[in-house]
Amino acid sequence: MLTGSGPDSADTFRIQTCPRPLGVYRHDLTLTTSGPPGHTGSILGVPPDGSPSDTTLVQSSSAATMPPRFNRWFGFGRGEIVYYRVSGSVITTLPYVATHSVTSITPVLVSPPAQAGPITITTVGRTVVDTELFLFDQNFTLLRWNDDDPTSMTSLQSRIDVTLAPGTYYIAVSTFNTAIFQATGNAPPNPPENLDRSTVGPRLDFPDALVRTSLSGAAQDLDFGLIDATGSRNVTASVASSYDMYWARFIVNPPPPACCFADGSCLLQPPSVCAGLGGVSLGDGSSCGIAGCPDVEACCLDTTTCIVVSPLFCSGLSLGPGSACGPGACEAPSPCCTASDCLLLTPTACMQTGGVQPPSESPCTPETCALRACCFEGGGCNELRGFECEVAGGVSGAIGQGCVPSPCVMPLTGCCFADGSCADLPIETCAVTGGQVQSQDCGQAFCPPADPCASVLAGDANCDGAVNNFDIDPFVQGVLQPPPPDATPAPLDYLLLGASQSCWELRRCWGDLNGDGKLNNFDIDPLVGCILSPPPMGVGCSEFIGACCVGSGCAELRAAGCLLISGHWIGGPCPAGCE
Incomplete structure (x- = not known):
């Protein structure tokens, strides 16, 4: 409920409705006053080109409506927003009240269900009213919107041509002009959608609402048709109150499955109809075409009788795709190993199907043909x-x-893994398990140890993936309590800065900025220089990466990481050997 007063002034409100379960809702705002009537309620919008405006009128209330002085819009329970203005005159000085009411609308079901594919929704030839059509999916997302038939230069009736998948859809039938939200203003989308847009009427400021501008309370004929591959569904539709719209829903079902006949022909028919016609249904999801009914082929009823028929109707032995009846076509069958089973086929049929014949004495069993x-x-x-x-x-x-x-x-060979472990494995096994094949077994091969500093950036003292001024205070805490030992609990002052215990345990990694493998006050100046010229997100300060000797092997690591795995950091590239 909105209230207001003031001599000869206009009050503008931004109204947002409460969210509701997804559906169609009619919203009414009705003006009343204890003083002389004369207030006018208006729903505002923007011009057709979408330019900002606080004066563009979409719908104006009238004393002639029933009830008087009300405004109406439709929404879908998504908390729609509209701009609403109340104006008056010098005599409307007493307070007014705008009362909001909401009504759930049950769209009329159009039957029978339509068939998936090309569908036309049209008012052309069914009414003389200047109509507009809106098509929504089951989530009330606008799919198409048409004012005037795009196939005609003179018609004021509407037409939507669209290809729809199985599902539930909603139709709103209204009169010109019906305002909705259009993000691009008057700029039409790319063809063919640009033929589906009205471009001369005002628009709304916010999505998910529809406003019909006409206040006519006379009955409006809004008959429309829904046409698919199975025929036309003619719907008798009308509205008889101001600003009202007609809502309908329809269901789109998958097309009927393929029905195959003995001569190889195919029709789309429900299974019961298919059986009555003497056909074989391929079931839900099937269709006529390349993957539909099989072509006719030779069918041996015995060793001397051959007919050409669809394999679905062969009561004997089908010789396979492309086969034909001819001399010797129905020779005695023998075992034939196909891709998945053993079949008794003639040698010709076995070859045509890509099969392989086992030795003649072999039984025709799955074991014979098993890989x-x-x-x-x-x-x-x-x-x-x-x-x-x-x-x-x-x-x-x-x-x-x-x-x-x-x-x-x-043969086995050494296989190194990312954690530095080694296993003697076959070469193929090493490759498929993500390992690195070595030329020697694990007794001779060197597997680089895992880098303990791989997960942290140099200088990133709070481990947030970036080096910046937020790392200064955590860095100072690390300098005040440098390692070793590394596994000490993080001080409270460090944790209060938003860093974590796991980050604290890696402080030698993020704190060693001068390459000595330690975190101390000698690392402060490098940090300051790094923060003054910060690296990009995900990149740390300069890292001292070089040779780290672990036993007789060598890996290129940061100095801090090398010391953490008890290695000897010598810097530079790895030498031929570490002795």
């Missing part, structure tokens, strides 16, 4: 069928045993 590891001299492994492995000179493994991991004996 398994086949080991070769030197540790090589291929997945072959048992008879193929024997022909290739290999040794066949057990059924179901593949080459990953390989059961074949393979």
Whole structure:
């Protein structure tokens, strides 16, 4: 409820409705006063070009409406915002009240459901009223909006042509002009959407609201049609109150599945209709086309009778895609190993389907055709069928045993991991587990140790990923209590600066800025220089990276990281060896 008063003045309000469950809502603001009537309520917006304005009128209340002096807009429960202005005259000096009411709208269901694909929604030829159409998805996101039929130069009725996927959709039918929010003002989007826009009426300042400008309380004929591949649904629609709009919803279902016939032809039909026509349905999600009904092929009813028919209707032995009836086409079948099973096929059909025939004495069982590891001299492994492995000179493994991991004996070599550990593994195993293959076994190979300073930037004393003036105070705390030992609890003054215990434990890493591997007052000047010319986000101060000897091996690390893993930091590139 809004109240106000004042002689010959206008009061402007920014009204935001309360959020509600997603749906269609009608909002009314009705003006009343204890004094002489004469107030006018207005919903304001912006001009068609979207330029800022505090005077553009979208809808004005009237004493002739029922009830008198009310304004109306529609929303979706998203806390829509509108600008509302109350004006009066020299006689409207007593206080006024604008009472807000909200009504949930149940959109009319259009039936039967439409079929996914091209759909037309139109008022053309169904009314003489100058209409506007709005199409929303199930989340009330605006998909299309049309004022005048884009296929006609003279029609004042509306038309939306759109391709829709399965789902629930909503239609708002209104009269010219109906205002909505348009972020780009009068600049139309790229084709074809630019044909779907009205560009001459005012717009709203905020999204998710619709305002019809017409105050006519006479019945308005808003009949429309919804047309898809199955036909037209004609909807009788009208509104009979000022500023009202007609709301409808419709459901889009997937198209019916493919129905296959003996001659290889295909129709889209519901399964029950397909069965009545003598066809075979391919089920939900199927369609006629490349992946639809199979072409006809040779079908052997016995060893002498061959017909050409869809394999779905072959009651004998189908010879496969592209096959034809001819001399010897229905020769006696024998085992044929396909990609997934063993089938009894003629030699010709087996070859045409890409199959492989085992020795003639082999039984036609899954075991005969099952792939398994086949080991070769030197540790090589291929997945072959048992008879193929024997022909290739290999040794066949057990059924179901593949080459990953390989059961074949393979030479081992050292494999280094990121944490510095080493394992003697086959080369292929090392590669797939993220390791680095070495030329020697773990007894001889050197695996660089993990860098304890890898996760922290030099100079980043609060470990926030950037070096800046926020690191000065934490850095000073580190200088006041330098390592060793490194595992001491962080002082309270350090933690109160927003840093963490884990960051404190890495203070030698972020604090050593002069390359001596320590954190002390000699690192303060380098920090000051770094902060005066701060590096980019994610980049630390100058890092002293060089050779770190660990036993006889060498890794290039920061001096602090080297000392933390008990290495000997000598700087520069790694030498040929560390002795």
